[in-house]
Amino acid sequence: MSTSVKNELDAFGKYIVQQSRSNLTKAKKKDRGNLYKSIGYDVKVSKNSFELTFTMEDYGKFVDKGVKGVASSTKAPNSPYKFGTGTTKGGFKSSIDGWVKRKGIQFRQREGKGVKGQFLSYDQTSFLIRRSIWFTGLRTTNFFERPFELAFKRLPDDLVEAFGLTVDKLLKTSIK
Numbered sequence: 001m002s003t004s005v006k007n008e009l010d011a012f013g014k015y016i017v018q019q020s021r022s023n024l025t026k027a028k029k030k031d032r033g034n035l036y037k038s039i040g041y042d043v044k045v046s047k048n049s050f051e052l053t054f055t056m057e058d059y060g061k062f063v064d065k066g067v068k069g070v071a072s073s074t075k076a077p078n079s080p081y082k083f084g085t086g087t088t089k090g091g092f093k094s095s096i097d098g099w100v101k102r103k104g105i106q107f108r109q110r111e112g113k114g115v116k117g118q119f120l121s122y123d124q125t126s127f128l129i130r131r132s133i134w135f136t137g138l139r140t141t142n143f144f145e146r147p148f149e150l151a152f153k154r155l156p157d158d159l160v161e162a163f164g165l166t167v168d169k170l171l172k173t174s175i176k
Helices: 003-025 034-038 060-065 093-105 122-136 147-175
Strands: 040-045 049-053
Touching: 003 034, 003 040, 003 049, 003 147, 034 060, 093 122
Parallel strands: none
Antiparallel strands: 040 049
């Protein structure tokens, strides 16, 4: 396998990682940056084949594809994931609890009947947010899928060119 093929695959991988990270930042999905930092790729080249692997935190697929809610799928109509089906296993409760505390989000009680809009606890606020997400779902971001599809459409021409150069070099070397 030629270094030009490896270079093309490296350029493809770097582009996907850069665009995915940029999309996360633009979508304000960076919070602590764990998903952002975890996005990467690996190219393995052997004599007659190559392998390109992308990596990220497990929950990245939910952020990318979205998750349908129990009562509504309007936020992620094409998502393969849905709350209540067992396909979204993970630390959902603890993640939302931590996020609410880090951001200092506290809802207020409704005013009326002697209540003057006191702040709810972090746990109460977290519960309300989790319940809303559970019923309505998580919006699709396509932070990874979109740049991958765009770059993949360009990739075959670049790879064909790279393979062409490889074959030319191989033929020239073999003839000599």
